[in-house]
Amino acid sequence: MKNKTMHQxxxxxxxxxxDIQNDIKNKYYAYIFRH
Structure with missing residues (x-):
């Protein structure tokens, strides 16, 4: 049971x-394309 919780x-x-990496990537590309 404990293992399952840890896994989750x-x-x-x-x-x-x-998600954070994707967010950074999107901001990065948006920045590049704007300039």
Whole structure:
């Protein structure tokens, strides 16, 4: 049970960091295309 919870937490963390990376990428490209 504990392992499952840990696994879910890890997955959420991964998703969050993935979202953040995508966000940064999008801002970066938006910045490039504007200039």
């Amino acid at each position: 937490l890890m997955s959420v963390q991964k998703l969050k960091s993935y």
